[in-house]
Amino acid sequence: MNQTEHVSRYAWWVVGLLWVVALLNYLDRLTIASMREWIVADIPMSDARFGLLTSVFLWIYGLVSPVGGFLADRYSRKWVIIASLGVWSAMTWLTGHMHSFNSLLAARAVMGVSEACYIAAALALIADYHTGATRSFATGLHQSGLYAGAALGGAGGWIAGDHGWRLAFTLFGALGVAYAIVLLFLLRDQPRAQDKLRLQPSQPVSARAIVRELAASRSYGVLMVYIGLAGMAFWLINGWLPTYLQENFAGWRPGGALARVLPSAWIEKMELTRGTAGLWATVPVQVASFLGILVGGVWADRWGRTNPRSRMLIPALGFCCAGPCLLLLAKTSSFSLALVAMTIFGLGRGFADANLMPIVCQVINPRYCATAYGLLNLVGVSVGGGMIYVGGWLRDLHVGLAMPFTIAASGLFLAGLMLFAVRGRQPQLHCSE
Template sequence: MSASAPPMNDADNARPLPGAWLVVGLLWLAGCLNYLDRVMLNTMRDSIKQAVSMGDDGFGGLTTGFLIVYGLLSPLGGWCADRFGRSRVILFSLGGWSAVTWATVYVQTYEQLLATRSLLGICQVCYIPAALALISDYHRGSTRSLATGIHMTGVYAGMALAGMGGWMADHHGWASGFWVFGSFGVALAIVLSFFLRDVPHASQANAGQPPVDVFETLKTLAGSGNMWIITLHWGLLGFAGWAFITWMPSYLREQFDLSQTEAGFTASVYTQVAALAGVLIGGAWADRWSRTQIRGRLWVPMIALTLASPFVFLSAHTDTLVVVSVCLIAFGFARGCSDANMMPILCQVAAPQHRATGYGVLNFFGCLIGGVAAYLGGWLKERDVDLSYLLMGSAIGVLLSGLLLAVVKPARRD
């Protein structure tokens, strides 16, 4: 892949630029590792609590601490990608979070573990906005949702593989996973540095005009009613998503008397395999629909989330593991349809120079509300309140998040 790509023209809007699919493939590996490193801890609750003294609210607080830091810094992380270049920020993020993952091996106290989770949030905050913006730069028109969806399969593969954390903790100690995947991430950052390059925006290539500053970008985004709607949509979906990620392994273990390994794999594999299908089918479906209907990218996740909400509610009201598995599949598929189309929807709302920052704003609200869900689960458990109430709240969030997309009015086709 060359260091730069040719300027955009009208024909480029219908096809990806040279090297576009290589970018997706490289970022697939990074996206996989991104979520594996952040989610793996949730599959080894018992092992972590034995090694580092804490209660259930403290365990939930580890995810909440990560999400608060990640959420608060997300707009700044997205702006860094708009300001300093997508590929440079991606490499910095990948190398940083992998080093922190590796360093987690050496923690001995709860405070140290909480500090590493916070540092993980700081280092990971730039990656997703930068990666999705870079993919959108290379993929225009008819391949944008599918390309985004393929990248998101890496994210879901990472969350599915995070189930290995419980197995590795049971057989090799809780620190083994952090050592293995942290080392792999540092090596991956070195490899990506030889291949990953930015696409210059036409607006920045002309006359050397300075990029928009962060305050002007945030002011522009805040003035968009569509941006407020999709931000609320993403926040509600974040509540459900992080409730499932943080507490579904514990819920399954207690409800169905599963081992730590069985609960970790059940909670992650069914949801994430379904999400793999969701991002591919939902991405291709939205790309096709958007050719004839400007709202096509909105309608796909709206339909999927609305239909999935009863299954999320049912997961809290069944004593049959098979039924819960079906519910996890339904939620995972719907979440995949949404994830494949979130950046493409943002591209219909925000100008190119604001898109990474815009996705950072979405992450800000999604992570803060998701952090509330993560902590709320621990708070409920400390008071002997069943986690099914958290799942019922998640079902309401999924339904509302889907319905909100019906009122978004795209300002641009692509």
């Protein structure tokens, strides 16, 4: 019988329930980038200090991610998810009530601790329910919620322009707390695959065993370098693309045939301004990523029936295309070409995000997948946080963002090449088996 016939209806409900949490995760995390002008006007700070708000979040998020993964491997994934959502939403609400840089920084730090516990637990829970040929698609569908949240995060600038930046944080935080209460009644754990197969059922997950497993895997070491290079590009774009577009393409409006078709009122609203830069920086990338994550997930699942390395090869292809496009974004003076570059970059990122947890499940013992993913998060966001800070530091030195964008483009292309060196374990040791 085909593996997809064994997937229950509730397994897809789990993906849907967690999709909303994923949306809130990135919405709360990234909306600050689109509201830079209003926050800085209210609480004066340098560009480096503003970048530090995201960098500190990412560094703490990365440091705590392996701990969050370990808790999800050892205890209830459901309760790790709900606690994470509740705490970070409360901190989002509090962010809208802060009046100094230090208090903002403290709120972002606590938010980093709480958000760190979510993603590995959520993807591991999805992997528990989707144990075969639906895994990449189910993972990708969940990850599309991250992109939806990032795209909506761009609306923070629009809300700030009309109602002030504090209202956005207050509304988003209250929504998250309410949804955490909903999950108390709707979300439930699934017996782990290794428990059903009685793989060491009496032995609890231990930190020592995890360290031995990860240290012994050459492919996991390659993944750590890969995710560091990818994180450098991803978080630089997340943190500084709105500013980059505003400074390089301010005043752009649709022209040519598009201008003749669209109503003049629409064209005026689409002009790239301080208020719309966040939307232009997030919507094209996140929509493309949304499509890439779904296409990359389905493609990997189907190709995986004949090629067990499909989940490594598809993101490798995506990054080898996305890297040069990120370089084009750093060099072009044409906003149309910049849109094309952002779109292809988004597709490549989607291919990668749909398949990262499935790759981990092929490389690492099933008992330790959440912890392994959490450690990758540590590497990716630590490097990414550093790049966000470097971007602000260079701006304070009057160096444009094109330089760090170029460095990130090279790293992304190299990351794609590195995936060709990743090899999976024997099939019977996969998380899915």
